Amino acid sequence: MKERLYRITDRLVSYARRKSPWILHMDTGGCNGCSIELFAVLTPRFDIERFGGVSKANPRHTDILLIDGAVTKKIRPRLRRIYEQTPEPKVVIAVGACAISKGIFHDAYNIDGPLDEVMPVDVYVPGCPPKPEAILQGVLKALKLWESRYTV
Amino acid sequence: MAKDNERREKLCYTLPLGPQHPMYVEAENLMVRVDGETITGVEVNIGYMHRGIEELMQRKNYLQGIFLAERICGICSGIHSVTYCEAVENALGIEIPERAKYIRTITLELERLHSHFLFLGVMAYELGLDTGFMYTWRDREHVMDMLETLSGNRVNYGIPTIGGVRRDLPAGEIPGMLKRLEHLRKRAEHYVILFSSDALVRKRTLGKGNLPKGKANSHSIVGPVARASGVNTDIRRDLPYLLYDELEWNVVTRMEGDVQARVMVKAYEIFESISILKQCLNRISRTTPELKTKTSLFVKENEGMSITEAPRGELVYYLVSNGTDRPERMRIRTPTFTNVPSALPIILKGEQLADLPVIVGSVDPCFSCCDRVTIVDERTGESRGVDEAFLRKLGEENGD
Numbered sequence: 001m002k003e004r005l006y007r008i009t010d011r012l013v014s015y016a017r018r019k020s021p022w023i024l025h026m027d028t029g030g031c032n033g034c035s036i037e038l039f040a041v042l043t044p045r046f047d048i049e050r051f052g053g054v055s056k057a058n059p060r061h062t063d064i065l066l067i068d069g070a071v072t073k074k075i076r077p078r079l080r081r082i083y084e085q086t087p088e089p090k091v092v093i094a095v096g097a098c099a100i101s102k103g104i105f106h107d108a109y110n111i112d113g114p115l116d117e118v119m120p121v122d123v124y125v126p127g128c129p130p131k132p133e134a135i136l137q138g139v140l141k142a143l144k145l146w147e148s149r150y151t152v
Numbered sequence: 153m154a155k156d157n158e159r160r161e162k163l164c165y166t167l168p169l170g171p172q173h174p175m176y177v178e179a180e181n182l183m184v185r186v187d188g189e190t191i192t193g194v195e196v197n198i199g200y201m202h203r204g205i206e207e208l209m210q211r212k213n214y215l216q217g218i219f220l221a222e223r224i225c226g227i228c229s230g231i232h233s234v235t236y237c238e239a240v241e242n243a244l245g246i247e248i249p250e251r252a253k254y255i256r257t258i259t260l261e262l263e264r265l266h267s268h269f270l271f272l273g274v275m276a277y278e279l280g281l282d283t284g285f286m287y288t289w290r291d292r293e294h295v296m297d298m299l300e301t302l303s304g305n306r307v308n309y310g311i312p313t314i315g316g317v318r319r320d321l322p323a324g325e326i327p328g329m330l331k332r333l334e335h336l337r338k339r340a341e342h343y344v345i346l347f348s349s350d351a352l353v354r355k356r357t358l359g360k361g362n363l364p365k366g367k368a369n370s371h372s373i374v375g376p377v378a379r380a381s382g383v384n385t386d387i388r389r390d391l392p393y394l395l396y397d398e399l400e401w402n403v404v405t406r407m408e409g410d411v412q413a414r415v416m417v418k419a420y421e422i423f424e425s426i427s428i429l430k431q432c433l434n435r436i437s438r439t440t441p442e443l444k445t446k447t448s449l450f451v452k453e454n455e456g457m458s459i460t461e462a463p464r465g466e467l468v469y470y471l472v473s474n475g476t477d478r479p480e481r482m483r484i485r486t487p488t489f490t491n492v493p494s495a496l497p498i499i500l501k502g503e504q505l506a507d508l509p510v511i512v513g514s515v516d517p518c519f520s521c522c523d524r525v526t527i528v529d530e531r532t533g534e535s536r537g538v539d540e541a542f543l544r545k546l547g548e549e550n551g552d
């Protein structure tokens with residue numbers, strides 16, 4: 001009996017969490033272009049709140065990490081700390097060519113990326129910058145992944 | 153008395169803000185000294201976004217440099233690439249065709265529009281008016297659409313190239329663009345009313361973050377922030393480039409120097425930009441459809457310089473060429489770098505801690521632009537911007 005109850009509450013919680021992913025966005029040393037497109041995703045034309053997504057800045061409340069930029073040397077330790085502070089289950093999305101492969105800055109001296117050398121990345125959204133629609137699709141894919149990780 | 157002092161000591165502390173902070177998307181760190189709720193001093197630590205673009209540019213050829221310049225900052229990408237191209241053209245000693253000038257001016261003014269709408273949105277957000285943020289960003293999408301019709305991209309346009317522009321403006325798009333501009337003008341009027349008469353906004357912006365004219369002059373503040381303090385400066389008028397001396401427009405200035413003035417300067421600049429754009433769009437069909445002056449990409453030993461007015465202020469590119477297809481030295485001076493570290497400590501002093509986001513936001517910081525030079529944080533060795541070994545290597549290579 002107790003077990004069944006647990007299972008039901010778990011399902012409920014999982015459903016509720018899937019409907020309201022909290023997103024942390026972080027720019028780690030790109031050109032800002034990706035951040036601007038990310039902000040556009042929050043605003044009425046693209047409107048991520050349709051899927052319940054809210055941008056929150058606290059890593060301890062975050063479900064999805066949206067990260068763009070080529071990871072500079074100065075930001076790298078901080079980035080790692082933010083990743084460690086985020087509770088499981090979490091999904092990491094690398095947005096833009098910079099985060100995926102260091103992009104145009106690939107041989108700059110102060111770049112210490114790409115992102116998947118700092119933390120495990122689940123979804124890659126290519127483009128320089130990716131269009132807001134692509135970012136939105138990335139978030140939706142991440143949500144599916146996140147759900148599969150959450151359900152016990 | 154001694155007890156009082158002790159209590160005071162306890163109330164004075166340093167509050168670290170950032171590098172990751174809800175206030176801004178980009179990483180920066182402000183060490184704020186507070187006495188109770190009052191800010192007594194600020195130390196700005198930048199450098200989290202430093203990538204080393206100047207050095208990278210010196211290793212790439214001139215055409216590759218355009219794209220690097222564009223990616224210094226995603227908000228002002230157009231002005232960076234245009235200024236870069238102008239510096240190279242200056243060193244080459246060539247003129248660009250009339251039509252290219254029009255297309256460059258249109259790109260730059262559209263960019264100013266989107267940047268100013270973005271600023272109004274961010275200000276509304278910092279003030280707690282989330283609805284205002286949503287509205288301004290919805291209107292901003294019109295500008296983005298226009299940029300997309302013009303260049304095919306939303307953020308990094310890739311429009312200018314050395315000697316001209318890459319793409320023509322399709323003539324069929326002009327009426328639609330004029331219509332959208334008219335719509336934007338009406339919306340901008342609405343925002344002027346919102347930001348100048350809303351009781352809450354007035355309470356939080358009037359008289360906050362004062363930057364007197366003398367201080368603005370002595371600290372070399374540039375752009376809209378300086379204009380809001382009564383400094384009558386605008387590179388578009390003072391050192392005209394492209395078509396700005398042929399068009400009719402005004403420089404917007406304000407005397408007050410507070411947050412409200414800074415918002416108003418940008419809000420009124422939207423009207424000026426729209427008027428410039430309308431004039432350009434109406435006249436562009438009169439020019440010949442030539443887009444580019446043919447030129448060699450090997451620049452003989454020379455210097456090139458160009459100064460422009462980015463949405464945030466004066467932008468300078470200085471280039472030394474050495475006869476190859478790569479620059480010998482590239483120097484970039486961005487407006488935010490002069491504005492943020494020098495203005496923030498002045499305007500934040502004596503203000504309430506709760507007003508900090510609004511005041512910092514009113515300077516319109518853009519840290520990707522700003523982090524052109526690395527400031528080394530001496531107290532914590534870990535957060536160093538440039539690798540020491542690399543600097544030494546660079547020094548040895550250059551022989552000094």
Ligand code: SF4
Nearest residue numbers: 030031033096097098
């Ligand atoms: S991927 Fe392109 S647009 Fe995005 S941050 Fe990097 S350079 Fe800028």
